[in-house]
Amino acid sequence: MELFYSKNISQGICSLDAEESNHCIKVLRHRRGEIINVVDGGGTLYKCEIMEDSPKGVTFNIVERIDNYGTHSYRLHAAVAPPKNIDRFEWFAEKATEIGIDEITPLFGEYSERKVFKGERVERLLISAAKQSHKGAIPTLNEAVTVKDFILAHSSAVTATSSTPVTSAPWDGITRLICYCDEVESLGLSHKITINQALARGAKDVMLMIGPEGDFSRSEITLALQNGWTAISLGESRLRIETAALVAVSSVYIANI
Template sequence: MEIFYANEINGGLALLDADESAHCVRVLRHRVGDEVTVVDGIGNMYRCRLSDDSPKGAAAEILETVPGWGGHSYSLNMAVCPTKNNDRFEWFVEKATELGVDVVSPVIGERSERKVFKAERSRKIALSAMKQSLKAKLPLVEEPVSVRDFILGHSGDSGVKMICYCFEGETLRRSIKDVLEGLPSDSAVTVLIGPEGDFSPEEARLAVGHGFVPVHLGPSRLRTETAAVTAVTACYLRFME
């Protein structure tokens, strides 16, 4: 199933940008009159008929609108420290989008090996993964902030907030499965995942002091991107209808 993305819906038309138009017209050779499927990145899928096959700005007449296409009932914000090898973080973004995530928040910890993160490439990967996995909502990939600023900025959030941290026996941790088990299907969930060197004790204490529940992901020691995808998968399986 071919999916095209239009970030502009105007007057009953879905307007494709230059990249999507070129893919639709030049690569896949669609022409005026062809039926195409378009998503808008905010949850709607449109069954359309191509009305302009310009490779620089194609347009499609909307025949039917399907809201909430490929969506999920819960809201998930994954706050993850970017990895030293950027390919590994991009792999996480791709897989999280396929499974179901609403916000990816890159956070820079005191022990992070990567202190600079450029979000634009991850946004392109999320867009591609959204279409590949038959979804209509594009995850928001935020600009990076420090772990401290993220914790303080989300101090008053509703829903459940979790931090995956070793704690070395000083704090009782619950399994993420246990925390998710009793939640309603429309819950808002935030998960904080640290760098390879883990959060600093100060960051962990700050998170717990602002309502983050200490959790573990099982007995295995996981890389940052593996831990992040495991947390996304736990939410996906818990709330899957």
């Protein structure tokens, strides 16, 4: 079953853009009167009858609406430092979409080698990955931000100190996880816990941060821990950025099945 994407369908515009129309008519050879499946990128699938089978602009009537199509039972926002090789970030975005993710934010850290991020290609990959894996919702790709700005925009009221680990403090329901290689002990703060221990507390609404090749800086880590983020370990293997990010996404997914 092939899905088409129309970002304006929820506003009542019943047509496909030129690229989708061409694919529908020229490649898949659909014709007037046939039923096609169109997603709005927001989570809804529409079953639609083709009215005009033009390869430049297919028009259709909606015959059925299915909400929460291919949805998942959790909310996940991953902020990931794009590696030098941008293909690896694209690969992560594609696989994370297939597994189930809601938001992706590219991060620039103090030790990032990459300081520029262009989102157009990733946007297109997210659309095709969502269609391919039969998801009505396309993950949101946010503008790239610095680690510090991301932490300040996503802090919780809870603050950790060396005497009160964040896992025993009051909690706003969002599990904020920062994965890094440096040892927390050297910062005079509590030990890291494993991602599974952190998700056992709550896996329904998760934010996670994966740093650049050079890791997060001490001041970035300290800021995160002061703003309600939990330091977690992804084990002893030396994982590349995109692998670490996918292991974390996969852990959230599995914790919710």
